[in-house]
Amino acid sequence: MGIRYLTVTTSPYGEPRVLGSDTRVVIDGPAFAYHIIGVCSPKHGPTSPFAQPSYELLGSTAVAWLDELERQGPQVAAIYFDGHLPRDKLAERLDRFRGVSRQLNNFFLATPHGVAESESRTSPVDRNKLFSSSSNRPSWAAGTLPPPPLAVQAICDALRQSDRYGDLTQLVPEEADCYCADSVRIHGGGVVLTSDSDLLVFELGEEGSVVFLKDIDLGGAATKSDGLHVQRSYSPAKMAKRLGLPAKYGVSALAFELYLDSYLPEGKLLENARQATAIKESPGAYLTFMEPYTLFPLESGPRTAVTPAELCNMDSRLSELAVQCVNLSSPESDSGNPTESSGSERDGSPLRIFLPNLVDAWTRTSAWEMGSSIRELAYRILRLGLPKQPAEVREYRRLTTAASSGGTCVSLPAVDAADGVAKSCAELMAQISKIRDPLTQNQKDEDSSSDLVWAVLSMHQDIQQSQDSGKESLVLHLLSHSTDRDGAIRDCGTWDVLHLLAQLQATLYSLRMLKQVLDFAASRAARKNADGDGKPPFPAALEELSTLLSYHLPPITAYCSVHDIKDLPRRLKEAGGLELLRDLAGLKEPIKFGADAARLAKKKRKRSAQTEQKGAGSKPGPRPAAKPRNMFSLLGALGTE
Template sequence: MGISGLTATLQPYGVSGVFTDQHVVIDGPALAYTILSICRSNGISQPSYDLLGRSVIQWLDTLALQVEQIDAIYFDAYLPIGKRDVRMDRSAKLFIQLMQFCNNSPKGCDIKNLCGTAEDNLDLFTTKQPSTHKQLVPPSFLVPAIIDALDQCPRYRHLVSLVPGEADAFCAQHLATHGGIVLTSDSDLLVHDLGQGRVVFFRDIHASATDTWKCIVYDSKRICERLGLKPSGGNICRFGYEVYRDPHASISQLVQNCSSPIPDEAEYNKFCQQYLQHELANLPVTAQGETVQLRNLDPRISELVLQLGNPTEEIPAALSSESRIFLPVLIENPLRGSAWEPCTPIRQLAYSIYRWLVPGSNSTVHEYRRVQNVGHKGREVSMFPQKEAIELLQSLLQTLQRTKDLVDGVDGISCWTLLCMALNIKECQEQEKQSHVLQILTQSSENAKPTSKPASNPKIPWDTIHITAHLQASLYSFRILKQILSLVPYGAWIHLPAEARELHEALKPLPGFTDFPSVKRTEELLQQKLALEILDLLRNFVDIPVRKAKDKKARMKRKKENKGNGPPTKRFAAPKVGAGGSIFSLLADEE
């Protein structure tokens, strides 16, 4: 995850080079953020997942013409326990960034910050730097969307590896064994033992579509020689440690420190340990003794799968019992309730099914949604008892089939969007809370003027952004459920309830990231005519009162009369749940 100041300190020791005749290994997460940076350098602050996918393939195609061979692209599938505080800190910074952005744009988000323009004219080799002024957080599903794009491309599918550790560690091991160059943004790779391998940072690549790519190459062994770091006096790991201790020290002072006695042996050994012995997670084993494979999982899901797997001697029981999932930071209104909350039961069902597949004593998962500081405790989500889980499976299958039947022949809405809305409203009603989805749909159906197109508006209301986040959170929760079911080996289905396999088949058409609802698409859903149609469809699942025109006039009259006379009364009372009962059980509010 990088040593602050190391790259800048060693920058004078990088040498100019080219990629010709080189074998290359790629740090996958760094590649994903490089593609995002390229999009933002082109003025596209929030690129679509389709654009991100097309761009990474085009970038790799051009790289492939420059090098001898691309050997591998590694993605993290497990976060070492020692790095949890770093993850918490990064998650907190992202959420604070979202809050600051929202505070700076209280009347809505400029459409240019949410939707790209002229996306087909992207310059992958621009030398412009992306603006960091009032930047929105990265796309919520950036890394898994890049993995999906690579997996769908026959040229690169076989190169992608989701590894049970950190990607940089596997890149380092690959170079130590085979040599070559690693492309990364992580300065940690300068401290690993790379054998004859060398490091190139994405930011130091000077590329074009036709000319030979030039770069700055870092060779740790030669850097040690130039710095005069002899085996007896220190090495690159010791140098990295000294930079870690004092990022602002001069080169001469750092070299001198390397030849001095180590001031804190315990701290130094802990620092070196992460580069000498990489923490890996064992692949889980099912109740039938089959090893669970990580292929095609999202990194955040694979992290949880490995944590919920079989216990290991290397990980203390007290820590292994704290299974965590860091849910992506959604682009939502942080002043409203988390969009992850109403769809919690979908994920709860996924965790329960995984526990059927892989036995273990841990029956809870800590979800981290809106991390505000390193000490954040997350939300504890308990797994369902098997009887209740089966009932939920049956109910979900019936609801999914019902939505398919209802939207058949209806233009403008998919069964998945309707399903997400129905479950969202149902869960909120069961918790006696106001559903943001229902609130905005109702307002749109009552207040909007009937038009064939939504009114042009340079700002997207935060209510529209927030309902989009609700839909995306629900779809990603279904993705977690789908991926957990994909782990079941063929021979293990007979040991699970029949409904689990039925749901596995039913979830196969689940939309990918490129088809996740965007704010533009949500705006279309909120047109008066379509909003009315959606409300009529939703009445098949939940109790939604029919509002008459004269009722609206009376409410407006009361609103004028009561203006300035204290807080308004609650507009949407929680309706009674229909006879069909709850689709999902309840959880408490977000911490």
């Protein structure tokens, strides 16, 4: 996550370099993803969900950028994404998560009546902007939205699906930067493309160097026939010699001085670094500081009980939870090995997962309430077969203050057997089939109804939660009062619609998590069986659910968005989805579009008059939705509440 002022301090010591066809390039995946997000975003940041880049645009732009990089000379050798971050970075992660939550909350407060609809940002990025180093970082001004919640994963998916970069893209069970550095070191040289100054502290060897993504210009005058010319390339080995730093410590002597005191005058900073003053005064602190920079995972293997191959189809957020869970019961967790297993997996604190920050209405319960039972089932599957079964998982959905840093606790059964989990999987399959079968019968093209299955599943959850809490359903309100008689949503920029969209996305992503956990569990079960440990075979119900989700679950690029939700009610009606919703929820009356417009206008005038009499500023927001008792009670509980 970078050492403060290290980039600024070392910038005068970067040297021009030509990256030719013989240059081996290793890419820091998260840094590259955020570089692409910047390329695709408006100059001052998106001021509404309609201005955010689509997931398809992000993925295609990432592949196009790498194609152009290779066309000009250097060859991509590996792309690494974080699959697990160390426990000592938890405080910083919580702080960053709070920052994004505050940004979303402030955006909601600044747009109480919603946002204006606009065209989608799906067209290809202008070539000059895509390949220029001068326009790759928007300034995220106040009142803007953060990057789309699934942006990094959409880019990772696009790279995995690419014929050229698929085999080169890896999600690793630790931080990506140690893999990037080790790849350059063991291959006798190369270049790490990153935005993280931490890479300067790693041992890259005599021929290893770092180039920052912001310094790469693929479309300017720097393009030459002999390769890609970059203005600044940083070789830690050469930099240490040039600055006269002790050979034993190299750039780490300078980095440690900055780590302890980032406000030292430059002259004093360099003098101390040359004499290794801070290292001599605090040798123990230096060793602790250097722990992340002295890892050689490609040479000695990962420090976790999970291999990169087992994470090949997982998202980074979920892989982190998987690594935590496996480390909990690995032999290393009882040893002195300073891994993440020495963190939450060993000290009794709960397992954690940071869920994507959705754009939803803050006057309502988090949209992540949708799919909560699905995620609970995923967590139960993840801990199957572990001698130490964690009692809870801590989900981070929204955080605005330090007091809310505990997240949302998802309690799990004290003991979970494979039979109980298999039963829950069978119940979920029955629920999905109860929705999918009639929708498929009413549609000639099964693919056209696939997304409607998940929409009905999510909407039924909303209706059921509202029935349990005795409050009005957001879904029923929107369908009855915000939809024209022809089935088109009148205004897709209202917070009611945006919250519904977030609920749909939460349900889809929860199912994606479940699918990935099923595959991960099957992989580990197969490995244990191959080792001959006598474990029972993977339950058939879990395999069947995995197959069902593999066939029908859409990719992130096909998730419902602000640009295609407008006609969702019409499509539901044509496919028989409204009658299905009524039957599932046990509603007495049919669901009808287009409430009396004149009556609504009269109510609005009356409400405005009452507001003026009371001297209020604006109409109150919708009431918070209560937490459901069980969203799948129709066919039995998926998990224990």
